[in-house]
Amino acid sequence: MARFKNGISPVFHGWKSMRSGACFSFAGVFGSALLWLASFKVVALWLGPAGVGLYSQLRQIVQAATVAATYGGTNAVVQGLSEREDESDRFRFRVMASRLIGGTGAAMAILIFISAPLLTRFFLSSDDSALIASIRWLSLAVLLSVGATYLMAVLNGYRAYGHLAAAQIAGPSGLALALAAVYFLGIDYRPEMLVWLFILCFGLSFGIGAWMVAHRPRTYTAQTNDSLTVRETSAFLKFAFSTLMAALAATVALLLIRSWIIESRGLAFAGLFDAGWTLTFNYTTLFLTACSTIYLPLLTRATEPARQKACMLKTAYLVLGISTLVGYVMVMFKTPLIRLLYSREFDMAGDLLAILVVAVILRGVSWVYGTLIIATRSSRTLLLSDLLLNVGLLALVWCCLRHRPMLEALGWAFVTAHFLYLVFVVEYVRRKNGQMQRRRIWPLVAVATLPLIFRSDEAQWVQLAIGLCVSGIALYSYKTVMT
Template sequence: MSTPSPSLRGGILVSTAGVFGSAFLWLLSFKAVALWMGPEGVGLFSQMRQMAQAATVGATFGGTNSVVQGLSERHEEAARRQFRATAARLVGMSGLMVVLAILVAAPALTQFFLSSGAPALVATVRWLALAVLLNVAGTYALAVLNGYRSYPYLALAQIAGPAALVMLLAGAWWWRLPADPFVLSLSFVVCFGITCLAGLFGMSRLPRLAAALPAPRLAKAESRVFLRFALSNLAAALSTTLALLLIRSWVIEARGLAFAGLFDAGWTLTFNYTTLFLTACSAIYLPLLTRATDAQSQKACMLKTAYLVLAGGVLVCYGMVLLKAPLIKLLYSPEFQPSGEVLSVLVIAVLFRSISWVYGTMILATRNSRVLLLSDLALNLSLLATVKFALVGFSSLSALAWAFVLPNFLYLVFVVEYAGYKNPLMRRRLIWPFLLAAALPLAALVLTGAGAAQDWSIEQWCCLLVGPAVAAASLVAYKRVVL
């Protein structure tokens, strides 16, 4: 595996800027909703976003991975055009079917996922169908730009929509508009619409064919291969999205929108944005890992990514634990201080999730559809079981947060073992010491009840100082891996 070229390194920087810019703008949108509508508004906004994401995942066969994978495997522009024609037709048809289903089933969806049959909320869900249609088109455009490594236009599309979203929600708060769910659905329409337009503009700047294609679409055999992998990817991704959607509906039903809003604040600051960041990082990592054909280059690609992700994740997670009170006040409002209980626990799950993403991407890169499906189903079923247990047996935010730690730890164990099975050079000792050294002090901080920084004991400060040491060790290990 060769060292990335200067142009690729520049693309990585641009893509990273797009990822962080998009995540920051979504964070500002939650801040605007928190100031405008309070915890209940955040709970509703987050659930609507999850509903739109679930529908989009279903319509795009699991998101961008299937299209990125297909384009990365094809180097000739003619082959890429044939693949795009087939993928666009399939995504377009599934998108229309999903949107029609939302329009028809809006009352049932509102009752199930929002625990309400209010006409205003039913109308809001119907408007959300338009946002889903735009998001499907935008997601396909982002996947194509990703597959072509058109990183400047990819970053533009990633940032443009959330920027419009923030402006609309900030305007609603500034002008003290009534807390109307319709404005939230309108904000999603604007956000995904701008993203779609920016993505289509980027696609218009891609290379053009000099002559017409002899066959406008893929052959039937190639189409079946793509569809088989896409359906497996869909089932795996949709199981995750639907599990989170179901969990939020359980929380709303059992504890109300305000409790759900407090949990979502901690979730958004930790797990949600980590997942968004890692998904966006696949723009770089998945194509590189797919092209790593021998065991040594595959090992180098995975370890470099794992150490870099771990170093950054450790610094961010420990920093959030240290500054959780002012961070929540700054990014939400003083009403959301109980969300600190969620944040302190979920950072542990975040570290597990980050490394399992690095190792688990091998399943995508090798297109092992059966393992992809079964592993994700097992993860999400165990997550649903632990969350249900926490909601029935406990009433605290921290108990609900702990329900996410165990399933993610078990999934991490599985993907590390799977990577070692597929590539004997991927030894357990290359990652577990770093990861345990990072996670155990965070667990100790939660169990000792660390509060504000000025009230912490010497032992708790010692736990906190482990984070920078682990991050430094990860960076040293990163530099020792030769591509």
């Protein structure tokens, strides 16, 4: 058996670091999530389902453009910083990444400004001049969002979790407060106002993030040559392009789905869909983002099969336990939850929420397994798997809107697509690491999801008890994984 310094495994040190950073990471992500949720509540009271539909679509356009300009979000920068130990190497990497991302972000903002009429017609099914003006203003929001995302990736890569949390919370705080002021003061609504609030939000995040990065201690001497070699730059671009296409596939797929819903059923129906989707998928994404700030760097360093297995299983059990517990409670109290966070006008989103909980349980586990593709830089697999997932999802949603345009049918489309993706990533990980057995995860996933698939209003308490038991078993399994 391998001996480690002081008798302690490096994985133990990793998990100790994970626990110490978890508080800041989760505070930042979930503080931001609660503030975004508060903003949706104000928009729901102020403008109703149609307003929520427009607000969500504008936000999705910003997200899609940000993902494109940052080469897939934060993963490429975080992974690049995590694999470099020398501070001067990290600085040279940051210089190269900032130039690429800054240039791409500026180009994306200019493109949005120029093509505003076309984007308005395609994504909002409208030629209204006020909406076209809103899209033009959105170009500035995109530029600030790109800058904020890059700065947060740098803070994440340096494991400055406290500073990262401050940058994550700053923008949504300003957004929620400004929206509340507009609502309570009774200021007349204009579509551009929603975009101005986005500019405020991302501008605050960018400003705080820039200040945090600028005031990081510099522990190396100035370099006359501050650029990476051609080989290093090519390696980054290859990996970044794959993460870009993978992340963009998911973001654009959701943007298209919302556009099809608006075109087929209108903004009000899109608002109902977004209520169910936001309370499940959106906040699951935020939870996984919080986990990723620590899990991705840890898994990147776990090059031995045993360490990979311990890292993945502990994270899988933790994610499954938390998502199952929260999901079952949400299904049990879906109607009061929707009325609390939105309004009575959104009650129809309750059945969609119950179905999407199944999909997010599947997604959480598949994310844990699929992160191995990113950690090992399997660029081709990352690209193909995400493209197939999202093309399949688009095909299922398109069929639903054509033949059965109901919220519940849309929910089952998401469940089907994410089940197939989970099958793929479990088999992929098993092939790459023979120690990752199917029986370690599939029984728990099956017991967690089947009561929700065959749910009955008459047996809600029984289903809740099953969910609590599965969650407890998963969290106990998390404790028993040997590190």
